[in-house]
Amino acid sequence: MNTSHKPSRLAGALAAGCLAFATLSAVAQNLPALPPVQQQGQVEFLTGGFGADESNAIKAASSQYPLALTFSSTQGGAYVANVKVRITDARGNTVLDTTGGPYVLVKLPAGRYKVSATFNGKEQTRQLSVPRSGTARAGFTWNT
Incomplete structure (x- = not known):
């Protein structure tokens, strides 16, 4: 047999x-269901979060992602979307290039990354360390 x-x-x-x-x-x-998981190369990510239900679902899922990004405005703390996000690794290789928000959750290996976020033509960058366990979090706020 x-x-x-x-x-x-x-x-x-x-x-x-x-x-x-x-x-x-x-x-x-x-x-609520989470937005669909997307893949770019070896990197899985999701983006979304407008509306309280989806926002709460993403916040709850964020601990399962090594990197959590949040985008907002100084105008009443409103969240913003259509943010151009580019993440490069320590060697300068682009590992993620997408547009999204107000939340972006990314599965990345532990290491150092540069995150560039552009909203309405204004770019901000952060150098971040993604831990082996846990979640690195970064918030980007624009004067709008």
Whole structure:
């Protein structure tokens, strides 16, 4: 009897069951879905957060991402989107180049990064260290 396919079928069935359970649990609790996870090269990220439900969901998920960015305005602390985000590694290689906000969560390996964020033609940069565990957080605020 050939049993070589049983482990992969079992793993697939378990994964599908877990996903279905998580989805049903979220629906039953009226939890908002996170924005879709995107991928650029080796980097996974998500962006969004307008509206209280999505904003709360992203905040809750931020601890699962090594880098969390937040974009806002000095005008009443309003959040802003359409922020051009460019992240480069210690060697100057671009690891993420996207537009988003008001929140951007990024899965990056531990290390030093330069984050450039541009809103309405005004660029800000930060040098950040992404830890091996935990989350590095940075907020960018523009005078609008």
